[in-house]
Amino acid sequence: MSTPAIDVQQLHKYFGDNQVLKGIDFHVDNGQVVCVIGPSGSGKSTLLRCVNLLEQPTSGKIFVEGDEITDPDVHVDAIRSRIGMVFQQFNLFPHLTVLRNLTLAQQRVKGRGKDEAAQIARKNLEKVGLAAREDAYPAHLSGGQQQRIAIARALSMDPDMMLFDEPTSALDPELVGDVLGVMKDLAREGMTMMVVTHEMGFAREVGDKLVFMDGGVIVEEGDPVEVLANPQHERTQSFLSKVL
Ligand code: ADP
Numbered sequence: 193m194s195t196p197a198i199d200v201q202q203l204h205k206y207f208g209d210n211q212v213l214k215g216i217d218f219h220v221d222n223g224q225v226v227c228v229i230g231p232s233g234s235g236k237s238t239l240l241r242c243v244n245l246l247e248q249p250t251s252g253k254i255f256v257e258g259d260e261i262t263d264p265d266v267h268v269d270a271i272r273s274r275i276g277m278v279f280q281q282f283n284l285f286p287h288l289t290v291l292r293n294l295t296l297a298q299q300r301v302k303g304r305g306k307d308e309a310a311q312i313a314r315k316n317l318e319k320v321g322l323a324a325r326e327d328a329y330p331a332h333l334s335g336g337q338q339q340r341i342a343i344a345r346a347l348s349m350d351p352d353m354m355l356f357d358e359p360t361s362a363l364d365p366e367l368v369g370d371v372l373g374v375m376k377d378l379a380r381e382g383m384t385m386m387v388v389t390h391e392m393g394f395a396r397e398v399g400d401k402l403v404f405m406d407g408g409v410i411v412e413e414g415d416p417v418e419v420l421a422n423p424q425h426e427r428t429q430s431f432l433s434k435v436l
């Protein structure tokens with residue numbers, strides 16, 4: 193059995209007295225796409241943020257490619273550099289061109305030279321279908337284009353896996369498809385992905401596993417087609433009846 197890409201064991205997270213994650217156990221295998229669904233406030237974002245140490249878990253263990261990232265001595269930047277993150281709000285630098293948005297962290301964090309960084313950036317812009325927009329500023333792009341730029345920026349850091357937190361939730365409906373298309377391409381190429389989403393079609397088509405969270409626990413998980421067609425738990429049934 194090979195080492196999972198992400199292995200979460202008995203993860204608990206409190207914010208003050210508020211217990212947000214109440215003992216989460218799950219893993220993502222290499223090359224797997226795991227989709228996470230659940231009502232607002234159920235802890236989905238907190239879970240993703242713990243996986244790349246944007247939040248400090250209160251207790252429990254998380255392993256990334258076999259390395260315990262909850263070890264107090266862990267080199268946080270080294271772990272984060274293996275994990276690409278894409279947020280609902282694209283978080284591009286508004287005062288920088290698309291190309292500079294993609295090269296900045298490559299130069300500062302990866303220590304790449306300007307030309308090499310630009311070459312890698314252009315390869316990834318091509319991948320997301322926006323090679324022609326390298327000189328544009330984010331404000332001149334649609335939300336869907338900005339999100340595809342954010343994905344290209346994350347890919348330019350050569351992550352081993354990608355985390356997506358509701359990447360299409362802020363987009364007008366007609367822009368969602370292009371972003372999902374880029375994510376489907378990535379999945380097809382074998383990228384390991386954890387995707388918090390309300391796009392059940394994407395989960396069904398692309399997901400290897402669907403995780404339903406509610407109230408800080410995993411209520412149900414399984415094959416997306418199975419879970420969506422035949423949810424076993426009342427809470428899953430109730431949630432799906434509202435969103436499907
Ligand atoms: P979801 O992504 O499923 O909507 P979140 O993980 O964002 O859920 O939030 C789960 C709970 O944790 C909510 O009650 C939210 O208010 C709380 N929470 C999230 N982040 C913070 C924070 N930085 N400080 C305090 N409470 C937080």
Ligand code: MG
Binds near residue numbers: 236237238357
């Ligand atoms: Mg969230």
